[in-house]
Structure formats: structure tokens, C-alpha cells
Amino acid sequence: MRDCECVNVLVPWRRTPARTYTVSCPITDEVSMAITIKDVAGRAGVSVATASRVLSGGRRVSPELADRVRESARELGYRHNAVARALRHGRTSSVGMIVPEIGNPFFPSLVEAVERTLSESGRDLLLCDAQQDPSVELRRARTLMARQVDGLIVIPVSASASRTALDEVASQLPVIQLDRFVTDYLGDWVGVDDALGISLAVEHIAALGSRSVAFVSAEPECSSAQQRLRGFTEATQRMGLLESGDRLLGEFSAGWGRAAAQKLLAGPSLPDAVVCGNDEIAVGLLGEFRRARVRVPDDVLVTGFDDIRFAALADPPLTTIRQPHEVIASECIRLLDARMNDADLPAQRIAIAPSLIARESTGSVS
Amino acid sequence: MRDCECVNVLVPWRRTPARTYTVSCPITDEVSMAITIKDVAGRAGVSVATASRVLSGGRRVSPELADRVRESARELGYRHNAVARALRHGRTSSVGMIVPEIGNPFFPSLVEAVERTLSESGRDLLLCDAQQDPSVELRRARTLMARQVDGLIVIPVSASASRTALDEVASQLPVIQLDRFVTDYLGDWVGVDDALGISLAVEHIAALGSRSVAFVSAEPECSSAQQRLRGFTEATQRMGLLESGDRLLGEFSAGWGRAAAQKLLAGPSLPDAVVCGNDEIAVGLLGEFRRARVRVPDDVLVTGFDDIRFAALADPPLTTIRQPHEVIASECIRLLDARMNDADLPAQRIAIAPSLIARESTGSVS
């Protein structure tokens, strides 16, 4: 037991009086020194080798000694030291992951799926955020390598500038590119078939009678943006659709969706449909259309991409292209394991087919 | 150069033909063995001690030898082994973090802020997802301890069931509770003042003339839900407002927001305002109101909590309570460092005041 001073600190901009109070606090004092396997062995009256064999299941040990060791470990509250084990073993049972920006609502669902998949095989995730900056991405890759992760999963920030980091890592470690890939860097990759996804959207709005269509997406800086743009061009040509207005390329954000909507509204006439590069853009665009009293889907159809959590909650609910996170994550780990088993395996690129989720923004459900 | 077999695998539910192609792939073969400091020392013709002193800046070394060592390290592409260093040093320069569910849109922004703050002091984040399950949370805590993280940041899944995990960890390591806390466990905590936040919302809708108000939130399983409920009760009493309908307590999800809206709609009359326990609930509720042609804010005011990315994009844009992620994260690390410096420091509980963001769902901007 020790005292626990509880302070309610309020940030400056509120003029609420700060409250300070003290209560007793049942926190036990910290253990001075960690228990090592040597302590366990000593207490059980055996050598460290025997203790280790019992606790990490190496060779057979007589039941009597094994019991003594387990008992002693339990009594002392022994916990193995994964750092020492990793040093000896040469592997850490951990995997690094670098994400362009965790705040982007699509990535957390991938991270969650990857983390769960990894934990099924007893491995942990070291997560890093590249803050949308290739130089940060490189620094992160280096610290993860220093930490001896067994493998690395990278969602590259840029299709070109991420090359350096990827090359450097790949020379030392198994790496899988996830979701996005680097141009002409032909290492393993798993993600969704972006071009196919966009063509599903284009076919959908064409089937609903649209003749003219605009594309609002991000500058082709990362591969997703590139592939979605390509998919759009090919699909509209194939379907004989009219491309209305410029392709509006900015960034994958709601803010850009808003701005693009304003550009479209300023034009001579609206297209029959707007295909968006991702859901955030689409949601921003929907907001601006709403403000301008443009009715969706009556005046214009709108589609997104990713099927993030809020796509179904937008107004109107957003027709979009769903990425199967679980499948992508498990394929990613499968690939990583394959690469770890055999570094000379030919590189694989796995494009998973996404599916169209039709909602009210294309009037499919009314 | 080696061949790279590129396989486009399409998931079963699409009947698109699978494409398989092979291209050459400029991936250099992996380095067979890692370079150690011994190699560097050998090539530079000095002892490992000297090499170590040059590379990790221990004691002074003559400029000539230092240059030789650095040169040799550069030529060999030496990278230090953080695992070995951690074993010797007794600290890993890493911090663990356990989050109830990364998919929940509020947590990624906290994770991002924590990760950035940590990286400023050269530490890495080991992220774990508790999958909303206290037993998973306990397992994760144990693996993080085994990995010798220097400290742990926990957003507890439950105000009661997370106790076990927290007690166990706190006996070994500095721990900070973030955002939520465990009942009667008086360790360090930093988060937002939930009760104050809700009272800001209640005062706001009262000032706009609401006389009756409903509360839609989660069952008081975690402290946020508890404190927000308490804040609601106190604020409505203080303001002399009429509580309309039951308090609807389910979970922090859009689905529950929908369901609660239906319950409200089924009642005899709608309240003047609905205060929601978080933004997801509010967004779900808005969607259902929209479907039922209930106008917000004309027929009823709605507020949320958290100010997640999509609060501003909802229809109508959601009045909500903003949590200052950056401040919370930096306070959290500050507290963690303080605890690491002095385990006997009295426990601190830092409640940061949130602020009201008025948007159209309460008609404030029209």
C-alpha cells in the first residue's frame, strides 16, 4: 500500500478549477530484480540446463525433476525472457509492419487482421507509422531490422520513393508488400485487384444507364491510385462511356472529395455518375453535393472504394468496392511464411478480387 | 536477378479467369550471414571493445582508429543488433500498447499520436489488439512483458475484468492506463474528463432550448461508458432537464445507434435532444432518423463524443466533444517516463478537458 495522489489536471483553455485529491492506492511495490531461470534451477536443485529443458520442452526430463522445476517456477513467478531467447535462437518471433498512416480508416482494419493472424502462430506485431513520408518510412524500416524482426510487411507510401527502403530491407529480410506496391520492384505483393475493382464500379453504373462518368481520385503517387486510374480508363473505353470533365486527381481524403465536387458543380453540366478512388473522397463529395442540393442517386450516381466502416452509414449509403481484409491478411502471412522458408522462391504477386457492394448512392436499393 | 513468377489469384466467388505470368525480377539474393561488430573490428584491425566504443559512443577513441572503424562498418554494411544490446543493457527502448480493438475508429488516432511521440525519443511501439476480450488482453500483456518492453500503455477492455491483467503487469513494469481505467485500481491514468465532456454537450443543448433529452450510450462496462453516464445524470439534474425515455444503453457501435433510434421512434414522442455516448452511435442514430424522415436538428438535436474523422462528414455534420489526441498521447508518455524514473512516485490521474465542437446536428451552424 502506498499513497496515491490523484490530480485532475485540466488543460489551460478551460477555466474550470483544478481538483487535487489523495487516496490510498493498493499498488504493490515493484519487484526489485527479475527472476531468471538460474533462480528457478537453484530453488529446484537442478542445473539451468534441466530447468530450461523443462520450461521450453527441449529433451525429456524425469517426471520428478520436471515437477520440481515447474513448482519452483510457479512459486517464484518466473517469466521467460524473450530477448535472451531471441538472441540465442536467432529469431524473435515478431513481424514488423509499416503503414503509411494509421489514421487513414482503411489501414486499421488491415492491421487488425494481420495482428490476429500473426497471433495465431504466436508471433507479435511491431507497428510503425510512416507519417506519409518515405524518409520516415526508411528510418522505421531500419529500426525494425535492428530489432531483428523475422519479417517485414510494408504498405509503401509511394510507388517510387519507397523503393530505397524496400531494396535495403529486402537484402536482409523477407519482405511482403501489402495493399500497394512499388513500381518495377517485383518482390512479393498481396492486395486487391484495384483495376478490376474500379471496372466493377464502372460496369455497375453503366448497367444502370449512365453514359457520362467522372473520376475523382488521388494523384498516381502510390500504386493503388495508379491501378485505379488505369482501371477506370480501360473500363470506360471498353464500355464506350463518355468521360465527363477532367479526371480530378488530388489525394485520398474527404477534403479533396469536397473540392472536387465543387469543381464538378462549377462545370457546365454534371456527369451521370462519379466514380471515386476511395470511400473518403466519396464521402466528402457526397457532403458537398448535399450542400449544393444535388440529389444522389437521382441527379448523379456515386461510388467509392474500400468499404470502410462508414461507407454504409453515409448519406446516402455508399455503393462501394469491398476489400476482403481477412483474406488479404491471411494471404499476406502465408506469403511471408513461404518466403521465410525459402528465400529463393519466385516472387509472387497475389491480386485478390474485390466485390461490389451496391447501396443507395447508385440507387440500387431504394 | 532471378525469375519472378507473378500469379494473379482471384477469389472463388468471381468467375474471372486466373492469370499467371512470369517476369524477371531484380531482387538480389539475401545476405547469408549478418555482419556483427566482431567482423567490423576484425576488418578495422581493432578489438571489439574499441569498435563498440566508436559505434555507440562510449569512451573516447583516437580519431584515426575511429575513422578506420566507421569506414569498415560502412563497407560491411554493419547494423547493430538491438536484441543483443537490449539483453546487455537491460532495456529494450520499446513500449507496449494494448488496445481493445484497433478497428474502432477512435483508437487509431491515439495509437498514431503515441507512436509519433515515442519515436521522438527513439523508442518503438509494440502494438497488440485485445479483440475486446479480457483474456486475450491478459495473454497480450504477458507476451509484451516477456519481450521486456520498458513500459506498457493499456486501454483496458473492461473496468472490472481487466483488473487481473493490470495487477499482474503493474507488479513488474511501469504501466499507464490510457483513455479508460479500471475501477478502484488507482494506478496512473490519463484520459479525457468524460463526465465534463458529456456535461458540455448537455449544457449546449439546454442552452439551445431543449427541455427533454435522451441518452444513448454503451452499457457501463468500461470506464468511459460509466463516466459518461454519470456525467449525463449529473448534468441533466443540475440543469433541471427532463430525461425523456429510458437511458438506452447498448454498445459503442453504429448498429446500436440504429437500434436505439428505432426504440425512440417507437415511443410516444421524441425528446428535444439525444445525447450519444460516442460518435459511432450518433452516426448510426442519424442514419435511422434520416430513414424515418425525422429532421435533425429541426425535430431533434443530436450530439456525439470523440470527434472521430467522420463526425464532420456525417449528415448533418455532427456536434460532438473533441478529444485532444496529441495532448493525451504526450501526457501519457510524460507520465510513463516519470513512472519509469521513480516507481514510488504517487499515482497520478490526469483528466484532460475536452471541448465542444458545435456543428449542424444541433443547428448551431445553419
Place this chain on the structure above:
DNA sequence: CACAGCTTGGTAAACGATTACACCGCTCGG
């Protein structure tokens, strides 16, 4: 009965870095 073969336990050498300690040679003051 002797010895091969197996089981089981201990001893000690790794893993890769840091660092206490010893040592060497130089400088400088007495």
C-alpha cells in the same frame, strides 16, 4: 560378466553487444 546403447543430468559454449578492469606508454612535475 562385459559392453553397446539408451536415457538423463550437468558443464560450458555459444548468441552479439557493452563495459569493468587491467595494462601500456606517454607526459609532466618534483
Place this chain on the structure above:
DNA sequence: CCGAGCGGTGTAATCGTTTACCAAGCTGTG
């Protein structure tokens, strides 16, 4: 001219585990 002091370097111990190797004891068979 000699010894103290000091700066720079190497040797070796250390962090906590795992595991190769060795030794001892036991079993069973020729």
C-alpha cells in the same frame, strides 16, 4: 630521472537462454 597520472586500447566477464557435448548410470544381450 623517476613516479604519478592519464588517455587509449585490449581482455574478458556479463546479460538470460538454449543446446552441443560429455559423463554416469541403467538395461539388456551375447
